[in-house]
Amino acid sequence: MDxxxxxxxxxxxxxxxxxxxxxxxxxAARAALADAGTDFKxxxxxxxxxxxxxxxxxxxxLLGLTGLQFTNVANGCATGGSSLNAAYxxxxxxxxxxxxxxxxxxxxxxxxxxxxxxxxxxxxxxxxGLMLTTQYFGMKIQRYMHDHGISRETLIRVAEKAFRNGSLxxxxxxxxxxxxxxxxxxxxxxxxxxxxxFCSPAEGGCALIVCRADIAHEFxxxxxxxxxxxxxxxxxxSFEVFSPSQPTEVADSPTVTASQAAFELAxxxxxxxxxxxxxxxxxxxxxxxxxxxxxCAHGDQEQWLADGVTxxxxxxxxxxxxxxxxxxxxxxxxxxxxxxxxxxQLRGEGGARQVPNEPKVGYTHVYxxxxxxxxxxxxx
Amino acid sequence: MPDAKPLHEGxxxxxxLSPSLIGSRCLDCGEHTFPSQDACRACSGQNMASxxxxxxxTLWTWTVQSFMPKTPxxxxxxxxxxxxxxxxxxxxxxxxKVESRLKENTxxxxxxxxxxxxxxxxxxKDDDGNDLLTFQFCAAEETN
Ligand SMILES: [Zn+2]
Numbered sequence: 001m002d003x004x005x006x007x008x009x010x011x012x013x014x015x016x017x018x019x020x021x022x023x024x025x026x027x028a029a030r031a032a033l034a035d036a037g038t039d040f041k042x043x044x045x046x047x048x049x050x051x052x053x054x055x056x057x058x059x060x061x062l063l064g065l066t067g068l069q070f071t072n073v074a075n076g077c078a079t080g081g082s083s084l085n086a087a088y089x090x091x092x093x094x095x096x097x098x099x100x101x102x103x104x105x106x107x108x109x110x111x112x113x114x115x116x117x118x119x120x121x122x123x124x125x126x127x128x129g130l131m132l133t134t135q136y137f138g139m140k141i142q143r144y145m146h147d148h149g150i151s152r153e154t155l156i157r158v159a160e161k162a163f164r165n166g167s168l169x170x171x172x173x174x175x176x177x178x179x180x181x182x183x184x185x186x187x188x189x190x191x192x193x194x195x196x197x198f199c200s201p202a203e204g205g206c207a208l209i210v211c212r213a214d215i216a217h218e219f220x221x222x223x224x225x226x227x228x229x230x231x232x233x234x235x236x237x238s239f240e241v242f243s244p245s246q247p248t249e250v251a252d253s254p255t256v257t258a259s260q261a262a263f264e265l266a267x268x269x270x271x272x273x274x275x276x277x278x279x280x281x282x283x284x285x286x287x288x289x290x291x292x293x294x295x296c297a298h299g300d301q302e303q304w305l306a307d308g309v310t311x312x313x314x315x316x317x318x319x320x321x322x323x324x325x326x327x328x329x330x331x332x333x334x335x336x337x338x339x340x341x342x343x344x345q346l347r348g349e350g351g352a353r354q355v356p357n358e359p360k361v362g363y364t365h366v367y368x369x370x371x372x373x374x375x376x377x378x379x380x
Numbered sequence: 381m382p383d384a385k386p387l388h389e390g391x392x393x394x395x396x397l398s399p400s401l402i403g404s405r406c407l408d409c410g411e412h413t414f415p416s417q418d419a420c421r422a423c424s425g426q427n428m429a430s431x432x433x434x435x436x437x438t439l440w441t442w443t444v445q446s447f448m449p450k451t452p453x454x455x456x457x458x459x460x461x462x463x464x465x466x467x468x469x470x471x472x473x474x475x476x477k478v479e480s481r482l483k484e485n486t487x488x489x490x491x492x493x494x495x496x497x498x499x500x501x502x503x504x505k506d507d508d509g510n511d512l513l514t515f516q517f518c519a520a521e522e523t524n
Contacts, residue, residue: 113450122415124388127450128503129445129512130479135467138443146441146492190489191444236422245414247422248475248513 003091004216004223007036007209008054008340011104011326013202014173021053021330025104026062028205028333032100036209036219043209045069045099049079049084050253050332053106066098077279077368079103080206080229080335087210090227098211098219105330107201119242119370133281133369134198134239138190141284145192148299152286153191157305158339159196160284160370161185162319165312166326168353173202174326197283202328206336208343224343224362227266227377232258234371240370254373255365257293263294263373270294273377274359275345277338278317279367290318293365293375317355320345335366340378346380384511387503391415392515399500401515404433412476435498436520440477440487442468442490456504469511470496470517471475482519495520 007214009032011024025048033039040063048056049072075082080103087101114133116126125131140196144150160183166172178196186195209219216223231355234240237251263269270293278293280286291298295316304310310318321327321341324334342362345355364376387394391414392399403414406424414433419426448462458482466482468490483499484490497520502511 017477116452122388123452124514127387128481129449129453129465130467130481131452131457132445135443135445139441139467139469142443143441154520188444188446189444191442201493228440244479245412246477246479247411247476311430 001093001094002213003088003226004213005208005209005226005339005343006211006216006219006223007032007038007196008343009033009207010012010171010337010340011205012171013204013333013337016203016271021104021205022062022105023052023057025050025056025102025204025207028102028104029059029063029102030161032207032209033190038209038219039067042095042098043068043100044345045087045090047071047073047083047099047103048102049075049078049083050072050103050105053078053104053332056102056104056332062137075372076370077140077329077331078231078335078374079332080339080378081229081374084208084226084336085229085231085374088226091210091212091261095194097215098209100207101210101333101336103203103334103336104205104359105332106203107330109201114242117195120200121242121244125244130244131192131205133241134190134193137198137282137284138193140239141288142192144162144288149297149301150302152332154287154302154305155192155197155283156180156183158280158286159325161195162325163310163319166322166352169238169321169353171327173324173328174322174324193282193284199281199324199329202330203327204330204333204337206330206333206340208336221349222380224346225379227268227379228262229374229376230258230262230265231372231374232261238371240371248370253292254371255367259293259365262377268361268377269313272361273316273363274361275320275342275355276318276363276365277323278318278365280319280325283325285367286319286323289351289365289367293363312353312355320350320353320355333341335364335374338363338364338366339378342378346378349350384502384513387512387514391431392500394496394500394513398433399498399515401433401472401477401498403433404428410417412474414476415422415479431474433474433478435475437470437472437478437496437517438467439470439492439494441492442466442482443505444485444487466490468517470518481516482518483516487513
């Protein structure tokens, strides 16, 4: 049984002081139900997650105590990807006909504050100043730039594109385009990445209604089919955050293994993708993920960015809604926002940011600590 | 008398004339790890031996921590006295890359491939005035 996405709902990302994270999740769920022309009573199951805003299944207190199967998912940045993956399996297996996938979060301002013990590390690692994700991102792209000839200009181009696309996206948090000079001269956070090259923790909610493909038109005239949903964790040698040591040989990241599996299962290749969402926790991530997902060779990004290949009007538009850089990262909702945006683009409802020439096949990629990656391939 | 002791035991040889990092080596597959652990991340074996990882290497990648981290960072610094520090992975002779604070803290001083050496530094003083020690790497030759 094929799987369709027939309802899209979002509570705008950014800051909503008057609403809890859970309430933002409920708002997104209601929007998705309305988009699918249905109601919560019709939902047979739900998968949901939030990192910092409580148990997702508390949503039933706001949406209705209907007795449905509600499973909480906690998989870091890949929470949304894992929730969708679980819903995909639930429908694919024939167990259920229609259900809800939802993610939400509300994080404190500033960087996340990890505890060494949660990561299997001793206190010295944090106390001596090594427990910062920003350092890892800086070090990973630093080495990548050295190995593959990526320049600082390319880092700036990615940030420029993100905020320009954000300025075209009504639900984005950062809706102001930034100039080359503003980005270039921003305060340095972790060499070579500065303030405008990182995404920030944020708030927001996102929800999808998924169903059996053969009943999709009961809900929406433009169903988007989920061709495959793959999640992979890291192999030995993958260069990941919070690693006191790395082995001699650097292995492929989980993005590479998830991407290859997804293309194989969906029966399409990178050249078939018309629009993509690639995890851009910072600009270096988007650059590296272009190659890790198989869209270009390592090092080609330098030319691709210079030529505008990943702009909305380019050959492979990437992060058309401004990605994590312009939307911020409410962890539980972020991966679903990517899928939401691809569905909007494939429906042709992108407005000012619509990819031209009626895109048919889309791709989403999420990546998170401690080395987990989720890829979805969607088509109309 | 105030003394100096490692913040965390077992990361480096101490006291020692020329301290070196201590990790472990898998007797089944030969892979090294730092810090020491009882099981092998590569082959899942549990046949590990302590290994002297030496005190020299080359810089594999780096960044600079330009602002004072929040907890769990714990030194005697204040936001006013905080001094940016480098962070990098240093590739050791055995091939293992160890994450470390770096003495050098500007892009001008740091270059992938530069030779590095281990040194022991004080993180902070404990309640009795003892220095609590950790390791960092610094440039092995003076850069001009
Ligand atoms: Zn082994």
